[in-house]
Amino acid sequence: MSIDTAKGILGDATIAELEAGLRGRVVRPDDAGYDQARAVWNGAHDRHPALIVRCAGTADVIRAVEFARSQDLLVAVRGGAHSIAGFSTCEDGIVIDLSPMKGADVDPDGRRVVAQAGLTWGDLDHETQAFGLAVTGGLVSTTGIAGFTLGGGVGWLLRRHGLASDNLTAAQVVTADGRVVRADRQEHSELFWALRGGGGNFGVVTSLEYQLHPVGPQVLAGLIVYPLEEAQQVVTGWRELTRSMPDELTTLVNLTTAPPLPFLPEEVHGTRIVVLAGMYAGDPAAGEAAVGPLRTLGTPLADLMGPMPYTGMQSMLDPLWTAGAHNYFTSAFIEPSDAALGAVLRHHLRTPTPYSELHLHQLGGAFARVPAEATAFSQRDPGMLCNVIARSPDATDFDAYVAWARTAREEIARHGHGAIYVNFTGDAAEDKVRASYPGAVHERLVRVKDTYDPTNLFRLNQNIRPSTAA
Structure with a gap:
């Protein structure tokens, strides 16, 4: 069956010629596995590519790129397919799917x-x-x-x-x-x-x-959970601790809603909470002194900070971030002043769904010691990165949730220099790209x-x- 695209019609013979040159396979819209093959982790992007080329190796990628160029097709490249901004799928184009390439x-x-x-x-x-x-x-x-x-x-x-x-x-x-x-x-x-x-x-x-x-196999890592009423003291206290933390310790604050997990008191399920998460990338015994002050910022509802496998920390959040939900991320690099943290906390009180969150990522250390001109990632100030996440199980009222995230980001970003972190951004906006790659970097x-x-x-x-x- 021929396939209509925005640029014309791909005939059976043309597609067959493409497929004959592959070790992988082509998935067409009328194939039984098409809906599964076109799906991405972020359910907000429900698109219908004309073709999906599941590449078995580099030769297949070359063939797919040449084909896309010759047919003037829109190209999406897919690896893990989380696709926050929907870039790993497209409407009426070709997806070059690298997911089978796992060597x-x-x-x-x-x-x-x-x-x-x-x-x-x-x-x-x-x-x-x-x-x-x-x-x-x-x-x-x-x-x-x-x-x-x-x-x-x-x-x-x-x-x-x-x-x-x-x-x-x-x-x-x-x-x-x-x-x-x-x-x-x-x-x-x-x-x-x-x-x-x-x-x-x-x-x-x-x-x-x-x-x-x-690194590992055992590290000192995990979560410490505090109640909403202690949010300001916990977040400002954490900020002060970050000024003298050893490089081995990387932390973040997650302002979220308590899920119904057994380690949390039942009475806090569904209420807003503050989660401190972190990992000490060194001797776990030596890390106890570094993480100890995190336990004294308030009255913990739960303390899950302790020795665990590195792979356990890497996958700890997986059950909360399964595929199919609607997700919108937006971000800002900020200086963690009282005013900036106040803006973050105010928007925590306005999160529109139990799944929507604000994250404050600690920076500094080795990250900040890389010269700004050494890589295209030039935002090396040792401040913080704020990630604003609107998340919903389905499309119901999702536009309103996205509007909340954009409003929050706009206010929070006033306390920085306007740059986004491109991996935490759901919009393809030229002004934000220019802000993230300033001046000579963009040139x-x-x-x-x-x-x-x-x-x-x-x-x-x-x-x-x-x-x-x-």
Whole structure:
């Protein structure tokens, strides 16, 4: 059956020719598995691509890119498919699906791993923790490694070892013209600079090489839960503690609603709470002194901070972040003044659903010691990152929930310099992209875009438009 697209009609023979050149497979709209294949983690994006190419390897990616270019198709690239902004799916275009590509080659002596782009953080942690090694990964283990890393990569090892992108040592990339290049500090060095924070603007990254670090298998990590009435003292007290925390300890505050979990008193289920979460990336015994003050900021409703497997902390939040719900994220880098924290706490009182949250991520440490010009991720001030999340089980009133998040972000962002974290942003807005890649950084990214994707084939991202399209 021929397929209509916005650019014309793809005939059976054309699609058959594509499929004949693949080791993977093509999923068409009339195939039995199409609805499953087109679904992404974020249920807010219900789109119908004309074709989904499930790639078995780099050769399939090359073929898919060449086909998309020859047929003038809109291109979405999918790794883990969390798709906060919907970039890993599209209407009436082609999805280049990397999820079958799950190889990982760990070099324990050199503390390196070469990881294919279809891996999730749960997959990669499984491979590297066999050797007691890790790199900064996602806060939810079902997150894909590729999109996470290309946008920066904030996780529990941020203060000890920096962003995921700070630990990227090389990447294999299929460019818009179908070439395969290796980008590192020696080869295609400008592309390598751009990949570390510039997102998927420059090609399809098929594998990533990371520097690994000794972590685990046991770490000191977990949650401490406080009641709403102690929110101000807990959050301001936490801020003061962050000024002198060791780099081994990375923490965040989650302003949320208490789920009906057995470790929480039944009377607080469904009420607003304050959760301190953190991980000490060092000797768990030495970490007790560092996390001890977190326990004294108020009267804990629950204290789940203790020794646990590193993979346990990496996947602890998974049950609360299952696929299919509607999600909208927006973010701001802020200075944690009293006024800024007050704005965050006010919007906590206005969260529109029990699933909507505000997160305050501690920065600093190794993250802040990377020179701003070293990578495309240039927001290195040791302040905080606020993530505002509107989340709902379905589409009912979701637009109103998104409006709450946008209003909250607008007020909170006044206490920073206007930049977003591109991985925590549900809008593709040029003004926010410009704010996140200021001045010379944006100009340099445009030059890289001009070199590797001058026609903007890869535009489903926080887009750096080439100069010909500016």
